Amino acid sequence: MAELRPEEITTHLRAVMDPELGDNIVDLGMVGDITIADGHVTISVALTIAGCPMRAQIEREVSRRIGVLDGVASVSVETTIMNADQKAAVMARARAVAKDRATDTISATTRILAIGSGKGGVGKSSVTTNLAVALARRGLSVGILDADIWGFSIPRMTGTTGPVEAKGGKMQPIVTPCGDGELRILSMGFLADEDRAIMWRGLVLNRAVQQFVEDAAWGDLDYLLVDLPPGTGDVAMGLVKVLPRAEMLVVTTPPLAAQQVAHRAADMATRGYLPVIGVIENMSSFTCDHGTSYALFGTGGGARLAEQIGVPLLAELPLDPGMPVGGDAGTPVALGDSSIAQAFAALADRIATEIAPPLTMDGCSARLLDAIEQAVADAP
Numbered sequence: 001m002a003e004l005r006p007e008e009i010t011t012h013l014r015a016v017m018d019p020e021l022g023d024n025i026v027d028l029g030m031v032g033d034i035t036i037a038d039g040h041v042t043i044s045v046a047l048t049i050a051g052c053p054m055r056a057q058i059e060r061e062v063s064r065r066i067g068v069l070d071g072v073a074s075v076s077v078e079t080t081i082m083n084a085d086q087k088a089a090v091m092a093r094a095r096a097v098a099k100d101r102a103t104d105t106i107s108a109t110t111r112i113l114a115i116g117s118g119k120g121g122v123g124k125s126s127v128t129t130n131l132a133v134a135l136a137r138r139g140l141s142v143g144i145l146d147a148d149i150w151g152f153s154i155p156r157m158t159g160t161t162g163p164v165e166a167k168g169g170k171m172q173p174i175v176t177p178c179g180d181g182e183l184r185i186l187s188m189g190f191l192a193d194e195d196r197a198i199m200w201r202g203l204v205l206n207r208a209v210q211q212f213v214e215d216a217a218w219g220d221l222d223y224l225l226v227d228l229p230p231g232t233g234d235v236a237m238g239l240v241k242v243l244p245r246a247e248m249l250v251v252t253t254p255p256l257a258a259q260q261v262a263h264r265a266a267d268m269a270t271r272g273y274l275p276v277i278g279v280i281e282n283m284s285s286f287t288c289d290h291g292t293s294y295a296l297f298g299t300g301g302g303a304r305l306a307e308q309i310g311v312p313l314l315a316e317l318p319l320d321p322g323m324p325v326g327g328d329a330g331t332p333v334a335l336g337d338s339s340i341a342q343a344f345a346a347l348a349d350r351i352a353t354e355i356a357p358p359l360t361m362d363g364c365s366a367r368l369l370d371a372i373e374q375a376v377a378d379a380p
Helices: 005-012 055-067 084-103 123-135 154-158 202-214 234-242 256-271 301-309 322-329 339-355 367-380
Strands: 031-037 040-047 074-081 111-117 139-146 165-167 170-172 172-178 180-186 223-227 247-252 277-283 312-317
Touching: 005 031, 005 040, 040 055, 084 247, 111 256, 123 139, 123 154, 123 180, 123 223, 123 322, 123 339, 139 154, 139 165, 139 202, 154 180, 154 322, 154 339, 165 234, 180 312, 202 234, 247 256, 247 301, 256 277, 256 301, 277 339, 312 339, 312 367
Parallel strands: 040 074, 111 223, 111 247, 139 180, 139 223, 247 277, 277 312
Antiparallel strands: 031 040, 165 170, 172 180
16 A cells, blocks of 8 residues: 555645635645644644634545545644735635636535445435435525436436526526425436437546536535436546535445445445445335334345445435335425435435535635625726
């Protein structure tokens, strides 16, 4: 195993964004000394003011990004306060970024969650759809990027249809109200016949996903959920280059065989330095009308996978006949109040409050950013 170097740490810290200033903490000059000793990495991060409310969020993101590197046993983040010259440099950098912000397709405050699985048939797209609905019902703006170019199913499951319009050279996601929030959706299903096979190879597939990211007007989303194709193919491997800020949720079912295959998807994410933040077990059990539960596909796959890769098991979603029925009809079960809808609501609550809460602008740099943007607006 190659020796871990500070330069490698710095490279991966470029995926950690200051959501208020819209740039990564390396280019903003926030990263100071990096020391490595016996697998323990200590990173110095300079904040704009003492008691910065963004401190915990930045520390958490730094630890997630660096903790997945080979050879890293633990990560410590030491925070300092910027001096006057450092603050001036941040102002200059953020002012330049603010000039280009109008062309950004995905806001720096958007939380990007890639939903992956080791194999098909585990209900990954159903989980993506219903999780998006449950998050939107909380009053959030949620995007769904259907990256399963060959096997797109999000349009049917969400009951949305095209065509996709282009304005200002950007594709406009299909927008649909959902609870107190909204969904914004892009899929190859809006651009192609549902019954016609898409016979594309790796480079073309990755380019299609890249266009859905870079050539689309996503706007200010709270979350962008990416429905990945199953397995560890070209699109899944290329995601880290297209969306380096993404975090991964792995969907599995209870059987040991499904768990082992799902572990490969998690291993692929880790090798690509994509943090895996949780496991979701789907089809965990079936409860009949008289209240007896049956583990039709076995038990424990989600818990075993979560323990194996060292992340939390976020939910054990029951096998519910309403899920495929709702998907076929374009009325996701998470829109209702059934037990499966409540399970998705609980999953959304855990993600939004504990695992991957929305990134906010209410921190130590908000007033600085306001001043920067006002200066940009006033500039000749």
